[in-house]
Amino acid sequence: xxVTPLLTVDDLRVTFxxxxxxxxxxxxxxxxxxxxxxxxxxxxxxxxxxTGRAIMGLTPGHAxxxxxxxxxxxxxxxxxxxxxxxxxxxxxxxxxLQDPKYSLNPVMTIGRQIIEALRQHEKITHxxxxxxTLSMLEAVQIRDPERVFDLxxxxxxxxxxxxxxxxxxxxxGPELLIADEPTSALDVTVQLExxxxxxxxxxxxGMGLIFISHDLRLVSSxxxxxxxxxxxxxxxxxxxADLASAKHPYTQGLLNCLPxxxxxxxxxxxxxxxPEWAA
Amino acid sequence: xxxxxxxxxxxxxxxxxxxxxxxxxxxxxxxxxxxxxxxxxxxxxLLRAIxxxxxxxxxxxxxxxxxxxxxxRDKEFYRTVQMVFQDxxxxxxxxxxxxxxxxxxLLIHGFSDIDVRIARALDEVGLGNGFRFRYSHQLSxxxxxxxxxxxALILEPKILLLDEPTSALDASIQAEILNLxxxxxRDRNLTxxxxxxxLGVVSHMCERLAVMKGxxxxxxxxxxxxxxxxxxxxxxxxxxVASEGFRRG
Numbered sequence: 106x107x108v109t110p111l112l113t114v115d116d117l118r119v120t121f122x123x124x125x126x127x128x129x130x131x132x133x134x135x136x137x138x139x140x141x142x143x144x145x146x147x148x149x150x151x152x153x154x155x156t157g158r159a160i161m162g163l164t165p166g167h168a169x170x171x172x173x174x175x176x177x178x179x180x181x182x183x184x185x186x187x188x189x190x191x192x193x194x195x196x197x198x199x200x201x202l203q204d205p206k207y208s209l210n211p212v213m214t215i216g217r218q219i220i221e222a223l224r225q226h227e228k229i230t231h232x233x234x235x236x237x238t239l240s241m242l243e244a245v246q247i248r249d250p251e252r253v254f255d256l257x258x259x260x261x262x263x264x265x266x267x268x269x270x271x272x273x274x275x276x277x278g279p280e281l282l283i284a285d286e287p288t289s290a291l292d293v294t295v296q297l298e299x300x301x302x303x304x305x306x307x308x309x310x311g312m313g314l315i316f317i318s319h320d321l322r323l324v325s326s327x328x329x330x331x332x333x334x335x336x337x338x339x340x341x342x343x344x345x346a347d348l349a350s351a352k353h354p355y356t357q358g359l360l361n362c363l364p365x366x367x368x369x370x371x372x373x374x375x376x377x378x379x380p381e382w383a384a
Numbered sequence: 385x386x387x388x389x390x391x392x393x394x395x396x397x398x399x400x401x402x403x404x405x406x407x408x409x410x411x412x413x414x415x416x417x418x419x420x421x422x423x424x425x426x427x428x429x430l431l432r433a434i435x436x437x438x439x440x441x442x443x444x445x446x447x448x449x450x451x452x453x454x455x456x457r458d459k460e461f462y463r464t465v466q467m468v469f470q471d472x473x474x475x476x477x478x479x480x481x482x483x484x485x486x487x488x489x490l491l492i493h494g495f496s497d498i499d500v501r502i503a504r505a506l507d508e509v510g511l512g513n514g515f516r517f518r519y520s521h522q523l524s525x526x527x528x529x530x531x532x533x534x535x536a537l538i539l540e541p542k543i544l545l546l547d548e549p550t551s552a553l554d555a556s557i558q559a560e561i562l563n564l565x566x567x568x569x570r571d572r573n574l575t576x577x578x579x580x581x582x583l584g585v586v587s588h589m590c591e592r593l594a595v596m597k598g599x600x601x602x603x604x605x606x607x608x609x610x611x612x613x614x615x616x617x618x619x620x621x622x623x624x625v626a627s628e629g630f631r632r633g
Contacts, residue, residue, distance in 0.1 A: 148554045149525065263423070292422045293581050293626040300630045319554040326630040362559035364588030366627065367611040372563035373588070376556040 110137040111281055111313045112160065115174040119155045119164060130155040130168075132337035138281070142307065142314040144324035144345070146359065147334035148376075153317050156334070157283045160315070161200045162190040177281065196226040199279035201303075204290040205266030209258040216242075216254030219273045226277050241272040245302050264295035268302065275306055282307065285317045300327065321348075321359040333359065336383035355382060387446070388413045388543055388575040389434070389465075394443035396426075396433050403429045405599040406443065411543075416569065416576040418590035418607075420583055420623060426599040427579045428470075431545050434577070435467050448542065463493060466536035470548040472528035476520040482506070482531055483516045489539050505534040509564060526557035530564065537568060544569075546578040550585065562589060583610065583627040595620045 119131040131152040136143070147153045158164050160175070162182065175182045177198060182190070202208035210218050219238045223229070229237075235254075242250035245268040258266055267287065274282065287303065288296040304327065307314050318324045325331055325345040333341045333356045341353040351357055358376040389411040396404040404426050411417040421427045433440045434447075439455035446452075448464050469475040476485060486502045495501060503513055509530040520528055529549060536544060549565065550558040562585065569576060580586050586593050587607050594604045595617060602617045609615055610624070 148556050293583075294422050294622060297626050297630060304630075304632060319556070321555070322629055326632075359556060362556050364559075364562065364584045366584055366587045366624070370588075372566060373559040375559045375563065 109179060110139050111178055112138040113174055113176045114138075114156075114160070115172060117156065117159060117172040117175060118170070119152070119159050120169040120171075121165075122167060122169075129337055131159065134332075134334070134337075134339055136332060136339070136342070138313050138315065140311055140313050141330065142316060142328040144328035144331040145315060145317045145334060146319065146321045146324050146331060148319055150336075151334040152337040153319075153334050154285055157200065157285050157315060157317050160281075161198060161283055162194055163200070192226075195222055195274075195279075196277045197279050198281045198283070199274035199277070201267075201270055201274050201282065201284040201287045203286040205258065205263060205270050206290070208270060209266060211258055214255050214257055215261070215269045219269070219276060222273050223276050237276065238272075241276045242269070244275075244306065245269070245272045246298075247272075262295075263291050264299060267291060267299050271299070271303060271306070275310070278310065279312060281313045281315070283315045283317070286319070287316075288323075289318070289320075320363075321356070322363060335378075338383060340382055353382075354379075386413045387411065388415070388448065389577065390444075390446040391430070391434065392444045392446075394430070394433060394440050394445065396429055396438060396440045403599055404433065404440070407596075407599070407601055408443075409594055409601065409604075411575060411577055414573055414575055415592065416578065416590045418586035418593035419577065419579045419596060420581060420586050420593060421596035422581060422623075424598075425596040427596045428547055429599075430596070431467070431547050431577065431579050435465065435545055436461070459493060462541075463539055464541055465543045465545060466539060466541040467545040467547065468529075468532050468536050468549050471552050472520075472525055472532055473552070475532055476528055478520055481517050481519055482523075485520075485531065486535055486538055489535060493539060495539075501538060505538040508537065508568070509534040510560075524557075525553050526560060529553060529557075529561055533561075533564065533568070537572070540572070541574070543575045543577065546576060548580055549578070551580065551582065558585070565589070581623075583623055587611070595623070 115135045117131055117134045118129060121128045121130060134156055145153045145156060159170050164170055172183060216238055220234045223234050223237060239250045239254060242253055247253050247268055288299050291299060316324055316328050325348045328345055330344055332339050335355050341351060341356045343351060354377060361374045362376055364373060387410055391407060391409045393406045393408055394404050395406055407430055419427045429438060432438045434445060436455045436457035444451060447461060483502060486505055490498050490501060506513060506515060511527060511530055550561050553561060568574060578589055587610050590607055592606050595602045597619050602619055603615060605615055
């Protein structure tokens with residue numbers, strides 16, 4: 106790609122101070138992202154979520170972030186002030202979190218929290234905000250948007266809640282969407298519906314997507330390119346189409362550990378974790 | 385094959401809502417039986433009704449030749465049947481050490497040589513004695529689920545009820561826990577009743593399965609039928625498509 110990438114991450118490091126010394130959650134991650142779908146895969150603790158959070162600016166205050174460069178559309182995110190980060194967050198960079206049970210505000214109706222997100226960034230009348238919210242709810246295939254608008258998060262199912270979350274995140278038309286395990290908390294049958302809604306909207310609206318998950322198969326079926334992380338480092342980066350020819354044993358392990366219908370493997374191959382991969 | 389567990393026309397209601405509508409299931413001695421379905425299909429309720437965590441209003445439950453009703457279960461029942469729950473973050477007491485967690489069932493059932501049993505239980509689930517005096521917050525999700533399995537196995541039950549034992553875990557940790565459960569079943573000749581929404585997991589672990597939807601068993605079949613696509617219910621087909629992953633277009 107010759108044009109400047111949407112997002113540049115070069116040697117990103119996130120460090121948490123603890124009583125027993127510093128813990129490096131992310132240790133030198135580099136990648137660039139255009140208007141494409143990038144998957145970040147790894148186990149719990151591999152630093153995949155912290156990478157997403159650092160880009161979004163949601164790293165806890167006591168943690169230390171360093172990078173040669175962390176830039177979004179030419180804006181240096183590390184030197185940007187709180188106010189500027191705030192203006193970006195939600196408007197140009199948005200994030201879908203894992204579980205709608207915890208990520209939606211329990212004491213606000215779904216409609217009101219989507220309007221709040223919208224009016225935070227755009228000076229528009231309430232009536233206009235309501236109209237846009239309703240059409241956004243329709244875009245995430247909620248059949249009866251008027252009814253759902255007035256419901257509280259506990260009154261809707263997980264799949265419906267996650268659709269509302271997607272609606273809230275996309276309403277300002279972000280250029281970069283970070284989805285952190287967006288369907289892990291949902292039922293299998295609902296997962297597919299939510300993924301296809303997300304897929305369609307990302308394609309229609311032309312945004313960059315970072316899809317974070319521990320499920321390598323899911324990520325590879327959804328993204329163009331996959332980064333595999335282990336112990337805070339990128340161990341392999343490859344196009345989704347070439348997944349079968351993955352070279353790193355860790356990537357192969359992630360691929361093989363899932364039980365499949367019709368394959369008789371007892372016991373299941375388990376993942377090897379070698380300290381030298383983290384070196 | 386003699387029946388380890390038999391459920392006949394079980395009805396469970398919560399106020400006005402009927403969660404189980406005359407469900408019948410038979411599980412043979414030493415068999416591994418799977419129950420699949422989406423959220424709200426009643427699969428977890430069935431397991432909880434068997435375990436006595438919710439009462440059932442109608443129908444009968446027979447475990448190892450003894451009949452049970454409502455939600456009353458005697459000590460003998462819990463010597464025979466133990467349960468592993470979905471969320472290892474919620475099922476372990478946060479202020480008890482692993483040692484205390486494993487001690488409690490042994491005290492309740494009046495076991496002797498407690499020390500040896502705890503050490504052996506930890507060893508069996510692949511955790512050393514070093515884990516014995518830790519609290520659950522000092523353990524990872526996979527380690528917690530191992531402790532939950534150790535707690536269930538320490539009473540040497542015959543039947544293990546597994547309610548989505550790996551769905552809160554990473555794919556890579558899931559493989560380890562599934563292998564551990566299979567090993568335990570082989571070694572102790574256990575009967576499994578396993579609830580999951582993942583057909584891949586059920587087909588790996590079980591010999592027969594029931595598909596549930598809306599509080600009813602839609603169909604019961606051997607796992608081979610799943611591989612050959614030899615099932616009749618449309619719903620089973622939908623679950624199967626879902627388990628194959630996302631496809632564009």
